[in-house]
Amino acid sequence: MHQPSDIEIARAAEKRPIREIGAELGIPEEALLPYGHDKAKVGAGFIAGLAGRPRGRLVLVTAINPTPAGEGKTTTTVGLGDGLRRLGHKAAICIREASLGPCFGMKGGAAGGGRAQVVPMEDMNLHFTGDFHAITAAHNLLAAMIDNHIYWGNALGLDQRRITWRRVMDMNDRALRQVVCSLGGVSNGFPRETGFDITVASEVMAILCLATDLDDLQRRLGAIIVGYTRERAPVTARDLKADGAMTVLLRDALQPNLVQTLEHTPAFVHGGPFANIAHGCNSVIATDTALRLADFVVTEAGFGADLGAEKFMNIKCRKAGLAPAAVVVVATVRALKMNGGLGKDDLGAEDVAAVEKGCANLGRHIENVKSFGVPVVVAINHFTGDTEAEIAAVQAYVRTQGSEALLCTHWAEGGAGTQALAARVAEIAAADRANFAPLYPDEMGLFHKIETIAKRIYRADEVLADQRIRDQLHAWETAGYGHLPVCMAKTQYSFSTDPSLRGAPVGHSVPVREVRLAAGAGFVVVICGEIMTMPGLPSRPAAEGIGLTAEGAVEGLF
Template identity: 55%
Template structure:
């Protein structure tokens, strides 16, 4: 059976029943149909809970697949089977990847979050609200320039872009305002995908509605003719944009196939944004459950680093244990094995590819966190391959657990859950990667690139060097850095697999995101508006006259 067929065959519980499991009354949720709801804020904390936080991450993604979300869901179900009240906290999928190359993003097999179709498509409208709010702000800015433009905003220096929740390469660079005086001021601009927008980051890092409004007011939209920054607050648009996001700020409640409560909220990509679900979603889960199992996008070099350096300080909670997901075939692919050969035993490639896993392990140990490796198990994995991984990890002082989440759901992930419970009870001392207040932006980039990625040097373009000087003058250095880079490699070249060393990491430009509270560093050729592949996932999707969908995953 396909993931969609498994999801469609499932018998879901009413969302009111899922809410009751968490101690939420009917008055504390806003149902969106039978199986989805928004959670009203604030949520009262349950004082008798353990409040353990488990972060699930992975090795660098490959075409072979890692199954991080599947393991995440299976782990949540398994913890519940062991008697620990657990909530899963995940990101919302973007329709760009859903209709592009990736397909759905709600787990797989018997470890899924449902209703799968709804979550992967329009869900509760959060991404639509973000898109509308972002583009309303863009329209207000263009109107301001066309009218009095009292602050002397320079149309050539507007950095606020429009967004769309699709992969659409033709929108990367556009010209607006053509057609005459009444059509606005012509200028060059472009689109980002909604998941990469600053509003998405702000939504995911806001503590409440007041904080959301305050963060929106700090957004730098552009510069004046004498190169002074202009913010949304100075333009007077903060309240209007906040109004459009007041409902989107509330976390979404759904369930797994095993009826484990799942809070799915916020969806920044980890390669071009900060890659974590909302602080409110994670905090709400922590307040209501013994264990909160959450994820960070892509590999640990991106999502986990950003969770620990960007989200953790706002959340105010450090993970009690960390799970790194890997598959035999993904490690073999990192070791040079051809994709077509991965169903056969490839021990030489596996041994070489283990360097990728090892770097992720050492990086997470560098933060002082307890780590376990979860092997997302496939039927054609051999005993020799599994033993090779186990022996390697034991040399690093890390346990390895097989997880059969896709085929067996929570029951196939119980051993991993037991290990996680054990790790989460161990004392640990978190170590920050850099000093947010004292280190310069340049120093932070160097620290991430050299410590986490393994780079020998970092090269800043002339534009980036000018921006570093400007940001220093503006006093914008006391914020974390969010590096946008390819997810497929530790380097800024997606073809460099494994764990490269002796390479130079390239930064082409910086983008200030004062509302989000970080500076984005764009590396290599990474794009903030993805494009579609030669054969998008959309061509395999079908719907019949009864509304039944196939090919969504």
């Protein structure tokens, strides 16, 4: 029997007109800016009028450290939203937009999977409403204005050796990590070394996802530090008079996108900073809009809880005044086996001992999330090869951690497969048991903040940073940036900075290779280990299997 692929399921979906999805949340048709019949942006004027409304309850979905076996965090986010709606709750979900880099690389899209998907899946995973293109254009406009300013006399005295603003594109392309620009003679400017990052690593992406309105957006864009003078004085986008034009390019992109799940649950899909090199959450404006319109809002944070959830709590919630009522940690039996030491080819046979050993990774994530003062439920994302004994082993372990694990079959059954989870999450969230607080206070020193995350979340013994990095952090504190949170950039595959170290490692060190001040976004990026801000494609990129059918439909996306 043919098992339909994600894209086949999505293509067969019976979508409702987007005005009906908006009406379910009380959004009038005139407040929607339609992009065809099945997606729309929600107008800024309507959003501004929601400011006085109370917020609903926010549920965060996170996961154990990702493995090649798959965890299904977005799929669970979608399934939980559908499950809550099936129970009669006014629910919405908030997820990130997909980057073209992983779509054509190795990771795939970001619309969920099976019977728990957001549609239109093809549009969402490709150009969607053009937000990422607008972010790319705004970022590169600033880069062009930097080189143009230098070409026409450099009145601000920018030191070409100290320009920190690189260019971006929304694609995995290792050849562009380090480049030399302005070659070819006098008319092309002054040659200098620079490079490209992927668009989702852009500070403009982070700014869009943290801004509350257009005025806040322009203020943040203006505060971007693009480089320094010979006297080490910062030069900003505002100094270059670039902030106004950048805001114009991002005017429509700031408005959140509304689509739907396969079961017609409203879905806000907006923004997409990577979780290993940025803060990994959808936009504040989308989350806040959903909370003003729905009783329950389910959102996700990228990769494992050591990255996405930590940054959701310490950056997004801190900046936006949000507080999750409950957190769901997603795990699969297969991924726990890998954390227990098995290889990908050995996951088919029952191995309760490997599951129990791998549960150490899950347990640490549960403990970490609880340290923020938020109740935790575990969702076991079911695979057909899971055995009753393996599932029972996970549930028994989670009980020893003072939590509970519920089996979810949403990939195969949609919202019907998450009703037990939805009922429990709704019960916990409505009980107002959360006593949320970030991990560290604003006034803590920057290096101390890095150490706090490394020791309390990663369970590292020490942070390794040379004097140059420590001096840079101290200089930023002296300049008035010491109150900012830190955004840790490290591998998603391990609590450590070694991607091969699975499970719950202890006794490791966290080496800090570089620190970057994102003054507009409002955090300090701390690059650890060998993390890349411009990924490369794998030996067999997903792009090789993507194309059009004879009927003109997209195939090969996943």
